[in-house]
Amino acid sequence: MSARRDRRDKLASRAVQAGFVVVLVALWYFGTTRWGVSHLLLPNPVKVWEELKDVLASGDYIPDLTITLSEVATAFVLSCTSGVIVGYVISRSQYAIRVFEPLLAGIYSVPIILFLPLYILFFGLGPASKIAIGTTISFFPIVLNTIAGFGYVEKIFITAARSMGASNYQMFRYVLLPAALPVILTGLRIGFTVALLSILGSETIASLAGLGHKIVHLAEAMETARMFAYIAFAVVIAAVLNMIVTSLEARAKRQ
Amino acid sequence: MTTGDVAIRVKDVSHQFGEPGDAFHVTALQKTSLDIQRGELLCLIGPSGCGKSTLLNMIGGLLAPTSGTVEVGSKPVRGPLPRDIAFVFQENALFPWCSVIENVKLGMMFQGAPKAEQEDRARKALEAVGLKDFMAHYPAQLSGGMRQRAALARALSLETEILLMDEPFGALDEQTRMILGEDLSVLLSSTDKTIVFVTHSLGEAVFLADRVAVFSARPGSIKEIISIDEPHPRKPGFVTTEKFSQLRNTLYGLLHEEIRKAVAQTVMAGPLT
Numbered sequence: 269m270s271a272r273r274d275r276r277d278k279l280a281s282r283a284v285q286a287g288f289v290v291v292l293v294a295l296w297y298f299g300t301t302r303w304g305v306s307h308l309l310l311p312n313p314v315k316v317w318e319e320l321k322d323v324l325a326s327g328d329y330i331p332d333l334t335i336t337l338s339e340v341a342t343a344f345v346l347s348c349t350s351g352v353i354v355g356y357v358i359s360r361s362q363y364a365i366r367v368f369e370p371l372l373a374g375i376y377s378v379p380i381i382l383f384l385p386l387y388i389l390f391f392g393l394g395p396a397s398k399i400a401i402g403t404t405i406s407f408f409p410i411v412l413n414t415i416a417g418f419g420y421v422e423k424i425f426i427t428a429a430r431s432m433g434a435s436n437y438q439m440f441r442y443v444l445l446p447a448a449l450p451v452i453l454t455g456l457r458i459g460f461t462v463a464l465l466s467i468l469g470s471e472t473i474a475s476l477a478g479l480g481h482k483i484v485h486l487a488e489a490m491e492t493a494r495m496f497a498y499i500a501f502a503v504v505i506a507a508v509l510n511m512i513v514t515s516l517e518a519r520a521k522r523q
Numbered sequence: 524m525t526t527g528d529v530a531i532r533v534k535d536v537s538h539q540f541g542e543p544g545d546a547f548h549v550t551a552l553q554k555t556s557l558d559i560q561r562g563e564l565l566c567l568i569g570p571s572g573c574g575k576s577t578l579l580n581m582i583g584g585l586l587a588p589t590s591g592t593v594e595v596g597s598k599p600v601r602g603p604l605p606r607d608i609a610f611v612f613q614e615n616a617l618f619p620w621c622s623v624i625e626n627v628k629l630g631m632m633f634q635g636a637p638k639a640e641q642e643d644r645a646r647k648a649l650e651a652v653g654l655k656d657f658m659a660h661y662p663a664q665l666s667g668g669m670r671q672r673a674a675l676a677r678a679l680s681l682e683t684e685i686l687l688m689d690e691p692f693g694a695l696d697e698q699t700r701m702i703l704g705e706d707l708s709v710l711l712s713s714t715d716k717t718i719v720f721v722t723h724s725l726g727e728a729v730f731l732a733d734r735v736a737v738f739s740a741r742p743g744s745i746k747e748i749i750s751i752d753e754p755h756p757r758k759p760g761f762v763t764t765e766k767f768s769q770l771r772n773t774l775y776g777l778l779h780e781e782i783r784k785a786v787a788q789t790v791m792a793g794p795l796t
Contacts, residue, residue, distance in 0.1 A: 297524045325752070371630070424612060424615055425616070425618060426611065427585060427616075428612060428616040429583060429633060430585065430603055431583060431584075431603050431605065431608070431609070431610040432603075432605050432609070432610075432630045432633040432634050432681065433603060433605030433606075433633045433634045433635065434633040435633075438632070438633055440770065442618075442629055442632075442633075446618070446620040446621075447618075470740070
């Protein structure tokens with residue numbers, strides 16, 4: 269296929285995507301202004317836009333955003349450190365891999381968010397329970413990918429390095445680590461995404477502060493327009509963070 | 524010949540995979556003895572699973588014999604000897620995350636070669652195998668034949684006395700391996716390395732070797748050793764001579780029966796991985 273045709277195809281699909289969003293917003297607008305949908309259920313998009321501008325201008329979002337981001341950051345640092353270390357230790361023995369990999373994969377497939385009430389009981393309504401649930405949920409993809417990365421390095425690389433006299437440190441630094449890194453980075457990206465999701469989610473269920481808490485609070489106060497503004501704000505923040513992590517992963521893999 | 528000329532001495536070496544009584548207990552190699560002279564190229568040829576790669580790995584210290592001893596330079600082998608022995612493996616032993624020249628330099632770093640010499644030795648080795656213009660390429664960007672040239676350069680740059688090659692051209696097509704064989708013969712005739720070369724190809728064995736050791740089917744041991752009395756470097760025309768065909772036919776005769784036996788074993792017991 270020619271480059272020009274490629275570009276035209278891409279342009280066409282972009283146009284359809286943009287059109288889809290425009291139609292959706294138009295339906296939303298006419299639904300609230302012409303077809304009598306209750307403003308309590310669905311606020312006018314213009315009103316939401318006004319609220320969003322107010323939220324951003326007033327700095328009303330800062331305390332909640334700070335709490336959510338610091339919870340995500342703490343949880344991610346904890347799960348990275350523990351996941352990578354535990355994964356590496358397990359990967360050093362075929363026996364440990366055989367025992368722990370299916371076990372961890374089994375726990376990973378359980379909806380851990382169901383344990384949130386227990387976490388609230390243990391750690392309270394504050395940030396500690398959010399950090400704990402975020403750490404737990406993101407630990408599994410990280411530890412599993414670390415095991416996959418270090419545990420399944422092709423034997424021939426290890427044999428070749430050994431035949432040339434590589435020391436234990438050299439084997440780790442120049443063979444195991446570069447062989448495992450792409451797989452581990454994928455685990456870190458997935459871990460970050462699920463940490464963010466589970467922390468925002470658990471803030472909406474039971475919490476004292478944070479973006480998720482704010483959204484539920486506004487819903488309960490029937491301030492639907494402001495709630496929509498906050499949802500839009502949280503979505504943008506999440507998308508930006510995921511984009512940053514994905515591009516960091518791609519950059520690290522290129523090197 | 525005096526013992527001073529022996530580079531590698533294999534004495535009553537056996538190797539078994541698994542413990543007796545295990546489901547996959549296999550005697551790969553049975554009481555094998557072999558002296559390899561300094562500077563000779565010895566080919567090991569035999570049916571699949573006859574223990575020729577096992578023997579090579581034991582010489583290189585990557586595998587310990589179940590019984591018997593291997594001596595290199597009259598010292599027993601107890602582990603890899605990177606200063607004396609370099610390996611070329613069948614395929615994909617280059618690190619895909621390093622460029623060609625980084626692969627060669629990494630080998631020297633593992634070996635402990637002086638840092639100041641590494642760049643120079645890597646360039647020389649790559650020029651010798653004809654990869655001068657591909658030093659910055661990554662293995663994935665090279666053809667199979669070029670990758671094996673790079674693997675050979677990595678082994679040559681280590682400047683060891685002994686080179687162990689485990690079916691280095693096994694995964695290549697017939698024409699590529701013919702050209703590589705010719706180049707290898709020219710390249711190696713200018714060095715005085717001791718080389719042990721495992722192959723499946725009768726023609727390759729006759730073309731490259733000073734002596735060819737023919738293995739019997741499992742449990743493997745050396746059935747016969749044939750000398751190829753032809754000066755190095757071998758000319759490409761050697762393959763069309765009467766002498767070449769005769770030697771090849773002799774090898775064929777020795778091998779054919781063993782291959783039949785090996786196939787019968789595989790049918791009965793399933794393939795040995």
